Amino acid sequence: MAGAPHQNPTMGGTGKPAPPTHPLVRRVTIAVTVLFLSVFIVVPVVNVFSQALSKGFDAYASVFYAASPPEGAKLSPAERRKLSSDRSQAEKTWSSIRLTMGIAAVVVPLNIVFGLAAAWSVTKFRFKGRSLLITLIDLPFSVSPVIAGLIFVLLLGRSGVFGPWASNLTWPDPFSLHWRGFAQEWWPFAFTQSFTGIIFTPLAIALASIFVTFPFVARSLIPLMDSQGSDEEVAALSLGASGWRTFRTVTLPNVKWALLYGVILCTARVFGEFGAVSVVSGHTDANDTMPLRIEKLWNEYNNQAAFTVASLLALLAVVTLVVQVLVERKTGKAAMTEVEGVDMP
Amino acid sequence: MTGNAVTEDRSPPRPPAGKLFSSPSRPSRLIPGLPLTLGYTLFYLSALVLIPLAGMVFKTTQLSWSEFWQTITDPIVMASFKLTFTASAIAAAVNGIFGLIVAWVLVREPFPGRRFFDALIDLPFALPTAVAGLTFSSLFLANGWIGGLGRHLADLVNWLAGLAGVGEIVSADALSWLSFPYSNTNTGIVLVLIFVGLPFVVRTVQPVLREWDTENEHAALSLGANSWTIFRRVIFPEIFPAWLSGVALAFARAIGEYGSVIFIAGNIPGKSQIAPLQIVIKLDDFRTAQATAIGIVLLFFSLLLLLGINGIEWWTRRREHRVA
């Protein structure tokens, strides 16, 4: 996905100019490209922001903060009802944002650790079944998100393979952790709430999100680490560095940009995952992530609010793209100075 | 003197003081961490991928054949499969053609804004599917930017005319032929699937085009071939494997797509429901067995495509080896 650093456009791989295309063909193909990409990418994205702001900035803000009436104003019952419904809508939106961030906070670090471990084992060693392992890492890309959700339902749902165990499992809600003090027991923290079961709880959402997003970090690291080889690591080891130190001071700095890019992609996908999460969420308001919240608002014909939440996700996507361009420029530059600096034949 | 290593002052090997002669254990592997990282990778993969997938297969084996067959051949399910596969195939074909043109232009034809458009290609990867579905469905609504293109244009013209003080010059309906015919919701499905699969063809073909040695084209030109022949006979065969795997990837992605489609589709049973939606509906009705049956069919096709794509890659690598 992360393309190679851009080269001079008219040059082929060998740097020789290509024969010119017929001017008419040139114009037509460029026009087709611009039109196609505009209609299919630019317009839809601009549309998100324009719809979100279609009723003005106040309406945009009121999706998150219900406009409060002026001090001491008399409210008619209808107005009061509208205000309270606005408030509850805003609260639901906030809860979806909180849940999504919470899920990301759990999922992304796990996937970073996995990505680093997988990339290390796959690129630094040769063993039987290595290419099978790489294919397996890619598997979630080719599985429908709905199936990603379905398999967890089939595994942990009420009639699932581990159903009897999973549906009676009680686990504390991490967000309900609170300070209780030392008065009662030796352990000063406690959870006020707990969940029972796995499917239709945030845990299932986290599991489904992990399934859908775990390849991202590994995928952005493996090609780079493969191309860099292990010479530097071997050099570090021969100088007496420990494995962990070698990883920390030699490998990690070399792949930090690719890692950053993978992490951002992974995060964006966790925020945006819809299908898998939708299947395991149980459609309750409490389990709504941002995309599910968008769907609910859309189904309630609250288009502007739906687009407002969507605009946050679209912004994240745009940030992802910007980071990608920056990373490419960074690594492309590094590669280029590398080439320039070498004065061997 | 065959194979004789002549060494000066070679003393007969003597056992070193203290140590035994042969070394019982081999030195540990050069780079450390294989057991730890591979172990963790395998654990994570099995816990999250293999066991759940195995669970699904296990559940499928518990279905009776007639139950499975009944589910699959149910007219509504069949219709959903047909819709999913035809819409995906059309979208993949469109992406195959336009993706090739886009990749070509982005690599070979410089124009102002090329970098910008190049960066945009990855947007469908980054944009959440729900957002894509949302914005597409609103675009193609009767008053959306594209769905109501004719009316919007007429408004624009009249507004400009108003500025010039001429008054209304086109009626609101005069340009309605420009409005995208959105009455058939299945068109919307194809459109959003095109969006979703757009990066695949472009991003697989682009690197091959960049690596392509343009000397070959000069050579063909000097042999008297025209541009179209050169493209057809010289360039296209070179990028064909990459293009094919790009199309297959776009197709695979489209088959599994859910989030964006349900926003834009009419979701009428037997008419505009895609197969993944059928799974969700069956699950919501607690008809898990039927959902499993549909799921396993979809999964089967996904894995088949994955196998095909890997096959194409293997084939390309082998071809490169032969050339090199």
Place this chain on the structure above:
Amino acid sequence: MSIEIIGVSKTFNRFKALSNVNFKVETGELVSLLGPSGCGKTTLLRVIAGMEAADPGSGPILFDGHDVTCQEVGKRRIGFVFQSYALFKHMSVFENVAFGLRAKPWRQRPREAEIRAKVGELLQLVQLQNFAQRYPSQLSGGQRQRVALARALAVEPSVLLLDEPFGALDATVRRELRRWLRKLHSKIHVTTILVTHDQEEALEVSDRVAVMNEGRIEQFASPETIYDNPANPFVFKFLGSYNLFHGRKPNGSTAVAASPSSANGVTFVRPHDVEIRRENTDGSGIAAKISHIAFAGSSVNVELARIDDQAVVDAALSMHAYKDLGLKPDDKVFIRLRNTRSFDDDYVI
């Protein structure tokens, strides 16, 4: 520290890269491993360094008489310089050299001031004191090479292993660095193994040379011995251009008095040991016709064809001798062979 290798073999999925290698490097010696590409030089070096495990059952590797076969790379106190330098791209020259010091276990780690002093000293030694803050990408190939060497020396290795250290450099820089390495070695006197496929380099720099072929050591001796007394045809061939005559003595000639007479076998002679004369004064010359003359700077390469069997013979003359003789193509002359080497025919290369 002395290095001794006894009966070491290494197999890569059934391909024997090293077969039963024995050799011993004395303390403070500079030894070259010389051989054609793919003969196993790098493999041998990596086995010594512990980067590659020798086949199970093959003999031990002894450092000062202690078996280090099971020791990890980091513990062997070796300085390894890679063919590709393998500098840390994201670290400055200073940090590269300081890496080994900073990587020491906490107790043995020198203080920052000591590290600075030590690195400064090493950079002085490799003549890069002004480049401390540069990054590897901003250095020339020769400079990178020296950084790699300084980095390896920083941990005070007892063995220095250099894998084709000058492989990627041009001829002039190579020669310069070669001399510099020789000087460095006489200064710090650390046991050094240098891998190269350049005979000139090996002969010029080393105390002893090990000529390798197909995973075996063909000869291990001082440069003079290797050159003057090659143990077998491979070594002879590898050390420079040569003429090959079938039979123990070139046909019909008594010029090679030293070599024992025998019907089969081969005889080698270097082009500069082929003497060209106008007259066959003592009757020992072989009649030949000059077919081609090529100038190669300080010497002249003359290609001749023997009159009797049309075999091609190459001769190299000094410009001086060439001028004296006044040779022209198609001239008929007589050649005499000095310093011939004969080998039994049953030697299989």
